[in-house]
Amino acid sequence: MHCPACHVDDTKVVDSRLAEEGSAIRRRRQCVGCAHRFTTFERVDHVPLTVIKSTGDVQPFDRAKVVAGLSAATKGRGVDDEALEQMATRVEDAVRLRGSEVTTSDVGLTVLDELRCVDDVSYLRFASVYKNFNGASDFNREIELLEKTSAPQPS
Known part of the structure; x- marks a missing residue:
C-alpha cells in the first residue's frame, strides 16, 4: 500500500x-x-453474475427481478419487505456459489426452495407460474410433492 x-x-x-x-x-x-x-x-470484489435464459440470451443477474417475483408470490401472505430482501440475498448467494453464469432454471429452483421454507401458498403461486401449470391436476401433483418433502421424517 x-x-x-x-x-x-x-x-x-x-x-x-x-x-x-x-x-x-x-x-x-x-x-x-x-x-x-x-x-x-x-x-470483496464480486465477479459479475450472469443469467443464461432458456432462449440462450445472456443477461446480468437482476436482484430486483427476484424481489419482484418473491413479492408477487407472497402478496397478502404477511411477508414483509425486509424478509423479501433477506430471501433475495439468500437466492443470490446460493446461485453465486454455482459460478459466474447460472441458468434461469437455477434461479427459479432456488426461489422455490426459499418459498417452500416460508409459506406453502406462496410456493404454490410461484410454482404455478414457474412450472407453467395448466390445470387443477398440476396443483394437486405439486401439493403432493410439497407434502412429501415437508413431512417430518421418522427418527
Whole structure:
C-alpha cells in the first residue's frame, strides 16, 4: 500500500475492524517513511453474475427481478419487505456459489426452495407460474410433492 502523502510503499497496519455491517474491513495504516496515518477499506470484489435464459440470451443477474417475483408470490401472505430482501440475498448467494453464469432454471429452483421454507401458498403461486401449470391436476401433483418433502421424517 502506497502512502498517499509521500508515496513510499512501506506501510504498517495500526488497527483493523469490521465496517459496513461486516461487508468490509477498515484498516488504519501508518507510513513507515513519514509517519502519516490514513485509512483503507478492504471489500470483496464480486465477479459479475450472469443469467443464461432458456432462449440462450445472456443477461446480468437482476436482484430486483427476484424481489419482484418473491413479492408477487407472497402478496397478502404477511411477508414483509425486509424478509423479501433477506430471501433475495439468500437466492443470490446460493446461485453465486454455482459460478459466474447460472441458468434461469437455477434461479427459479432456488426461489422455490426459499418459498417452500416460508409459506406453502406462496410456493404454490410461484410454482404455478414457474412450472407453467395448466390445470387443477398440476396443483394437486405439486401439493403432493410439497407434502412429501415437508413431512417430518421418522427418527
